[in-house]
Amino acid sequence: MKASTADQTRRAGRALCSAVMLFFSTAFLLLALKDYAWQGFALAVAVPAMIWLGVSLLPHLFPADRLLLSLANFLCALGILLLYDTNPDLAYHQAMYYGVGLVAMLACIYAVRLLRQWRMAAALLIPFSLALLALPLLFGSEINGAKNWIYIGSVSFQPSEFVKLSLIVIVSRYMSRRRFFPWFIFAVGCLGLLMLQKDLGTALLYYAVTLLLYFASSGNWLLTLLGLSGGAGAAVLGYRMFAHVKKRVAIWLNPWADYDRAGYQIVQGLMAIASGGLFGVGLGLGSPTTIPIYHTDFIFAVICEQFGWIFGLCVLAMYVAIVWRGATTAMAARTGFHGLMCMGATLMLGLQTFVIIGGVLKLIPLTGVTMPFVSYGGSSLVSSMCLIGLIQGVASLNEEHLQEDARLAEYGGEIG
Amino acid sequence: MPGEIYSVLSTGMRYWFALLGVLIVWRSFHWLRRDRKETHRRLKRLPDAGNIGVFRVLAGGPQLAEGEELPVPREGVLGSVRTCDIALPVSEVRKRHLDFFYVDGQGLHVQPRRGCACSVDGVELTHRSGRQSPLLTHGSILQAGDALLRLYLFEGLEVPRSARLMSVELPDPPSAGELAAPQNGNVQTPNGNAAPGSLPYWAYPVPPQGGEQR
Numbered sequence: 001m002k003a004s005t006a007d008q009t010r011r012a013g014r015a016l017c018s019a020v021m022l023f024f025s026t027a028f029l030l031l032a033l034k035d036y037a038w039q040g041f042a043l044a045v046a047v048p049a050m051i052w053l054g055v056s057l058l059p060h061l062f063p064a065d066r067l068l069l070s071l072a073n074f075l076c077a078l079g080i081l082l083l084y085d086t087n088p089d090l091a092y093h094q095a096m097y098y099g100v101g102l103v104a105m106l107a108c109i110y111a112v113r114l115l116r117q118w119r120m121a122a123a124l125l126i127p128f129s130l131a132l133l134a135l136p137l138l139f140g141s142e143i144n145g146a147k148n149w150i151y152i153g154s155v156s157f158q159p160s161e162f163v164k165l166s167l168i169v170i171v172s173r174y175m176s177r178r179r180f181f182p183w184f185i186f187a188v189g190c191l192g193l194l195m196l197q198k199d200l201g202t203a204l205l206y207y208a209v210t211l212l213l214y215f216a217s218s219g220n221w222l223l224t225l226l227g228l229s230g231g232a233g234a235a236v237l238g239y240r241m242f243a244h245v246k247k248r249v250a251i252w253l254n255p256w257a258d259y260d261r262a263g264y265q266i267v268q269g270l271m272a273i274a275s276g277g278l279f280g281v282g283l284g285l286g287s288p289t290t291i292p293i294y295h296t297d298f299i300f301a302v303i304c305e306q307f308g309w310i311f312g313l314c315v316l317a318m319y320v321a322i323v324w325r326g327a328t329t330a331m332a333a334r335t336g337f338h339g340l341m342c343m344g345a346t347l348m349l350g351l352q353t354f355v356i357i358g359g360v361l362k363l364i365p366l367t368g369v370t371m372p373f374v375s376y377g378g379s380s381l382v383s384s385m386c387l388i389g390l391i392q393g394v395a396s397l398n399e400e401h402l403q404e405d406a407r408l409a410e411y412g413g414e415i416g
Numbered sequence: 417m418p419g420e421i422y423s424v425l426s427t428g429m430r431y432w433f434a435l436l437g438v439l440i441v442w443r444s445f446h447w448l449r450r451d452r453k454e455t456h457r458r459l460k461r462l463p464d465a466g467n468i469g470v471f472r473v474l475a476g477g478p479q480l481a482e483g484e485e486l487p488v489p490r491e492g493v494l495g496s497v498r499t500c501d502i503a504l505p506v507s508e509v510r511k512r513h514l515d516f517f518y519v520d521g522q523g524l525h526v527q528p529r530r531g532c533a534c535s536v537d538g539v540e541l542t543h544r545s546g547r548q549s550p551l552l553t554h555g556s557i558l559q560a561g562d563a564l565l566r567l568y569l570f571e572g573l574e575v576p577r578s579a580r581l582m583s584v585e586l587p588d589p590p591s592a593g594e595l596a597a598p599q600n601g602n603v604q605t606p607n608g609n610a611a612p613g614s615l616p617y618w619a620y621p622v623p624p625q626g627g628e629q630r
Contacts, residue, residue, distance in 0.1 A: 008450065012443065012446070012447045012450065015443055016440060016443045019439050019440045020440060022436060023433065023436045023437075026429065026432065026433075030425065030426060033417050033422065034417060034422050035417075036417070067444060067448070067451075070444070071444060074440065178515070219499075279431060281427075282423065282426030282427045282429065283429065283430075283433065284426050285423060285426050285427075307430070307434065307437070308434060310434045310438070311433060311434050311437045314434075314437035314438055314440065314441045315437075317441040317444075317445075318440070318441060318444065321441070321444045321445060321448060324448055325448060328448075328452065334466055334489075334490050335490065335491055335517070401465075402458060402462070405462045405464070405465040405466065406461075407572060408570050408571075408572045408573070409461075409464065
């Protein structure tokens with residue numbers, strides 16, 4: 001007898017979860033055997049257990065998409081694995097941020113499902129988000145040329161990572177109600193603040209997501225192309241005005257010209273990727289620490305070095321699967337607002353992945369964005385989990401609506 | 417563990433990790449494909465998925481037949497172009513004439529766009545009407561341009577407790593015989609003329625009397 005859909009879904013989830021658990025149990029076990037550290041053996045048990053809890057148990061308690069959970073958990077655990085190999089302290093911090101990220105994801109799922117007064121929420125978010133984004137200019141610290149960090153005691157966070165979520169909610173809300181000025185002024189305000197902070201990578205993401213959401217909501221090719229041209233014009237202007245932009249473009253065009261100074265990071269990244277070959281040099285081997293800031297910007301180079309090109313492509317494919325799931329969820333949404341919000345979250349994840357991996361592979365100039373889920377950083381990890389939470393919230397609403405349609409169909413299509 | 421042994425072990429495990437990576441990706445895409453097929457199957461069984469009812473055309477132009485039924489989604493745009501959620505190719509209706517959205521327990525809100533107008537149960541609405549505008553509930557009549565439409569909501573939807581009484585009386589419901597085996601599919605419309613091609617399973621309710629609730 002053919003298995004029911006629910007059985008098939010459960011089997012698919014179990015197979016995927018088993019593969020993920022097996023991967024991490026063997027990977028952490030291998031690392032533990034390197035120096036017989038008890039922490040490695042503990043992680044070889046704890047990480048697969050957490051993945052099992054997250055993927056198998058969580059959907060029973062909360063409305064969550066198992067596939068998205070599996071992929072997001074895999075990528076988060078991959079980041080912890082790579083950090084543990086090079087710097088165990090960073091790995092423990094990352095594991096803690098992952099816990100916070102899980103809670104934030106659940107909060108976002110429930111916010112999407114339960115919040116009805118999005119108009120009020122969007123109106124309140126505008127001044128709050130602009131103020132949050134302005135904080136680094138007033139109290140922030142400059143790191144790697146950008147002043148976009150805030151330190152509260154020993155804890156640092158990046159406001160632009162959280163304002164991403166506000167941007168998606170505000171733009172989606174006002175675009176779905178066809179009110180131009182609120183979202184436009186907010187987006188311009190955010191871009192202005194980000195330019196002042198010299199966080200050009202994040203500004204690029206904000207601009208691209210806003211423009212694509214505008215196209216999704218209006219279908220207006222002309223204005224979208226005008227917006228694209230405007231963005232290109234702003235990029236050229238930025239190149240002419242800012243010396244560090246010129247430097248970044250020069251390094252991108254020929255990093256070998258200054259391989260031991262300005263181009264050192266990208267050259268080391270490219271050499272690491274090349275030395276990995278198809279299957280990598282092996283987990284725990286190689287020298288990822290020679291790449292400057294390997295744990296944030298160049299984590300993809302570390303993946304390719306240790307696990308190889310094939311695995312690197314698999315990681316890329318996982319991001320593609322997340323984006324595919326997000327896009328289909330957005331298109332199935334019943335209201336314009338939810339569709340735009342889901343699409344915005346998906347675009348943000350997809351574009352961010354493209355920008356960072358493109359930079360590492362020298363396809364485009366390098367920017368300061370992180371690789372979602374994998375890169376070290378609490379703000380980045382938590383905001384990526386929140387984006388997944390928004391997508392999952394809309395997916396759970398779609399499922400509820402389908403069930404409601406099935407219930408209405410039981411009335412036989414009669415008019416009440 | 418000695419470095420050489422670890423090196424050999426790690427080098428050998430590369431293929432295992434690559435295999436698992438490929439397996440995870442393959443299962444993920446297989447899951448995506450299966451979910452897509454399942455969703456298509458479910459939507460095929462639910463042709464009215466996403467809709468809250470229909471607009472039946474009481475009067476329209478030459479391109480809009482009387483009695484034609486236009487599915488009404490939960491929210492969307494009504495206009496004269498095909499890309500609108502409800503397309504009304506009649507004169508005096510602009511390309512994107514008005515926005516509408518349904519709220520459970522309230523009814524269908526309509527918001528004419530700038531420079532457009534419509535009427536709901538005889539009450540004229542413009543872009544400036546705001547939130548005071550009347551809502552469409554079951555039996556309400558919407559006029560946009562030369563088109564006159566009556567809204568029929570699906571049974572089982574949440575409707576407001578105090579539904580407005582309809583100004584035009586709906587026809588009596590067809591008999592059980594007519595419902596079971598309609599001869600030519602024609603059903604009476606409010607003005608007494610037969611509407612060709614009407615669906616046999618529509619049940620015309622008796623309008624509520626006084627404070628009678630649905």
